[in-house]
Amino acid sequence: MGAESSAKRLFFPHALLRGGWARDVVLSIDNGVITAIADNASSAGAEIISGVALPGMPNLHSHAFQRGMAGLTEIRGATEDTFWTWRQLMYRFLDALTPDDVEAIAALAYAEMLESGFTSVAEFHYLHHDENGRPYANLGEMAGRIAAAAGETGIGLTLLPSFYNFSSFGGEATLHGQRRFANDPARFLSLLEKSREAIKSLEDAAVGIAPHSLRAITPETLNEVLAAFPQGPVHIHVAEQVKEVSDCVAWSGQAPVAWLLDHMPVDRRWVLIHATHMTPQEAAGTAASGAVIGLCPLTEASLGDGIFEGPQFLQAGGSFGIGTDSNIEITAPGELKQLEYSQRLHYRIRNAVARREGESTGRALYEHALAGGAQAMGRAVGLLAVGQRADIVVLDAAHPDLAAVSGDRWLDAYTFVVGKSAISGVWVGGRQVVEAGRHLQRPSIVARYQRTMQRLVGL
Ligand code: NGQ
Numbered sequence: 001m002g003a004e005s006s007a008k009r010l011f012f013p014h015a016l017l018r019g020g021w022a023r024d025v026v027l028s029i030d031n032g033v034i035t036a037i038a039d040n041a042s043s044a045g046a047e048i049i050s051g052v053a054l055p056g057m058p059n060l061h062s063h064a065f066q067r068g069m070a071g072l073t074e075i076r077g078a079t080e081d082t083f084w085t086w087r088q089l090m091y092r093f094l095d096a097l098t099p100d101d102v103e104a105i106a107a108l109a110y111a112e113m114l115e116s117g118f119t120s121v122a123e124f125h126y127l128h129h130d131e132n133g134r135p136y137a138n139l140g141e142m143a144g145r146i147a148a149a150a151g152e153t154g155i156g157l158t159l160l161p162s163f164y165n166f167s168s169f170g171g172e173a174t175l176h177g178q179r180r181f182a183n184d185p186a187r188f189l190s191l192l193e194k195s196r197e198a199i200k201s202l203e204d205a206a207v208g209i210a211p212h213s214l215r216a217i218t219p220e221t222l223n224e225v226l227a228a229f230p231q232g233p234v235h236i237h238v239a240e241q242v243k244e245v246s247d248c249v250a251w252s253g254q255a256p257v258a259w260l261l262d263h264m265p266v267d268r269r270w271v272l273i274h275a276t277h278m279t280p281q282e283a284a285g286t287a288a289s290g291a292v293i294g295l296c297p298l299t300e301a302s303l304g305d306g307i308f309e310g311p312q313f314l315q316a317g318g319s320f321g322i323g324t325d326s327n328i329e330i331t332a333p334g335e336l337k338q339l340e341y342s343q344r345l346h347y348r349i350r351n352a353v354a355r356r357e358g359e360s361t362g363r364a365l366y367e368h369a370l371a372g373g374a375q376a377m378g379r380a381v382g383l384l385a386v387g388q389r390a391d392i393v394v395l396d397a398a399h400p401d402l403a404a405v406s407g408d409r410w411l412d413a414y415t416f417v418v419g420k421s422a423i424s425g426v427w428v429g430g431r432q433v434v435e436a437g438r439h440l441q442r443p444s445i446v447a448r449y450q451r452t453m454q455r456l457v458g459l
């Protein structure tokens with residue numbers, strides 16, 4: 001989508017602002033950024049958008065290519081299926097993906113993110129090299145394809161090239177299935193430079209780094225990469241599977257989160273993806289560090305990871321955001337619902353994430369995930385406020401489940417009752433990308449995706 005620099009004013013009858021719900025709100029937008037906000041304002045001279053305006057949700061963790069294998073791993077294998085057998089299928093799926101394939105799949109994933117309430121994505125990108133594990137002539141070829149899909153769909157992008165140097169703790173050589181991911185620190189830093197170039201054509205995007213996991217680095221190589229990129233954000237998978245925890249203990253004597261907190265400069269720049277398995281001390285330490293935990297509730301359920309220890313982390317004042325990770329089902333309200341329901345099932349309680357009497361669970365989930373998500377993106381998103389990107393999700397106030405209620409009940413209905421079909425329109429950087437619940441480029445993106453998948457599934 002081309003740049004649009006003209007100033008505009010959008011009028012919403014209802015909007016969730018920093019201070020809470022407001023009526024008759026006019027947002028002034030210039031170059032994609034909110035420059036003024038008025039409430040109880042006249043709609044004169046503004047474009048009138050009926051519905052309930054929410055800050056768009058950041059998606060802090062995606063592997064876009066995995067959208068193409070959604071629904072293809074739900075068949076029982078010869079041995080008991082686990083995360084690790086799923087990973088073999090995932091490696092097989094990505095084996096033959098071309099840059100065109102990755103762009104086609106990412107475009108569909110990003111269009112669906114926009115249709116389902118996400119307005120920005122942090123792409124944890126590790127499919128770097130060709131089918132033989134050789135770098136493309138342009139080391140940043142695949143990064144460019146991710147940026148192109150973001151440009152085509154209009155989603156805000158934080159591109160996180162992933163640093164993947166080893167296969168397991170202690171510097172084990174990468175496996176055949178990992179040949180397309182692998183870089184030493186020097187080549188990774190060149191790739192980081194190429195990633196910066198890849199996002200240049202986008203209106204507003206950022207680059208961070210993503211050491212894949214403690215399995216994929218050694219302390220020395222991670223330190224080398226961090227020293228070259230002190231600004232962050234830094235995203236890392238951690239403590240998702242029990243085997244990862246026991247392997248880390250065998251290697252270092254410590255669980256992965258404890259090891260990170262003790263050996264790395266974990267602070268507000270850091271995003272710990274999953275952190276499913278933590279002791280109360282690790283949860284308190286993470287909360288105190290200021291790092292965000294990136295929860296991916298639908299993927300964590302799909303892969304049998306375990307249940308996040310919500311109460312201990314929230315009581316310690318921890319921040320979290322949400323991610324769609326494997327992109328099996330893309331939905332912002334669905335991720336929030338799965339998070340809350342996992343806590344209800346585990347602790348046999350209701351309204352687990354809300355903290356005060358009278359607090360709405362839908363609102364508590366939404367605002368937590370906005371704040372944590374925004375911190376994880378390294379971009380000015382997550383609030384309808386002056387200086388922020390004009391990333392806006394509009395709910396259909398005439399929907400049967402929304403029409404008779406107001407305020408926080410809208411968020412409760414969106415999260416627990418209606419889901420993404422409550423969304424009528426979406427704006428990113430002040431430009432409309434979804435109308436009547438459909439991405440404006442949906443037909444061409446779907447046609448290309450179908451051609452791609454027919455070829456891939458026929459392989
Ligand atoms: C990934 N996904 O990088 O796509 C990983 C699996 C791994 C999740 N952890 C591969 N959900 O962790 O080695």
Ligand code: ZN
Binds near residue numbers: 061124237325
């Ligand atoms: Zn992941």
